[in-house]
Amino acid sequence: MKRLILAIVMGLTAAPAAADSYVPIYDENTFRSLVDGKLLRNRLYGVRLNVLNNGQIQGAAIGWDISGNWSWQDGYFCREMVWGGDPIPYNCQLVEVQGDSIRFTVDKGAGDSASFRIQ
Numbered sequence: 001m002k003r004l005i006l007a008i009v010m011g012l013t014a015a016p017a018a019a020d021s022y023v024p025i026y027d028e029n030t031f032r033s034l035v036d037g038k039l040l041r042n043r044l045y046g047v048r049l050n051v052l053n054n055g056q057i058q059g060a061a062i063g064w065d066i067s068g069n070w071s072w073q074d075g076y077f078c079r080e081m082v083w084g085g086d087p088i089p090y091n092c093q094l095v096e097v098q099g100d101s102i103r104f105t106v107d108k109g110a111g112d113s114a115s116f117r118i119q
Helices: 002-010 028-035
Strands: 023-025 040-042 047-051 056-061 064-073 076-083 086-098 101-105 113-118
Touching: 023 028, 047 064, 056 076
Parallel strands: none
Antiparallel strands: 023 086, 040 047, 040 113, 047 056, 056 064, 064 076, 076 086, 086 101, 101 113
């Protein structure tokens, strides 16, 4: 189970992001306004994340803490994290939004994705 959650936290789901009504976010200030003071949650897998304005990531998934750092580089969300002692390697991700849902797609949008509800 922890491996499955690790995949979700890393942004690696079973299918690549499909073309749909998600809108890409390339501007750091727009991204910050979306996540500032908000909880990002994937209830199916019990993931809760806070992406803080100071460049830190805090959260938890199924009882294990998540911590990390992030930066905005050339229109992408770049992060590295640790979950329950397991490193989640550095990766830059495309960020997209649709209503109160935010999606992160690894490898600058070329890989798999994970969606979270913004609360």
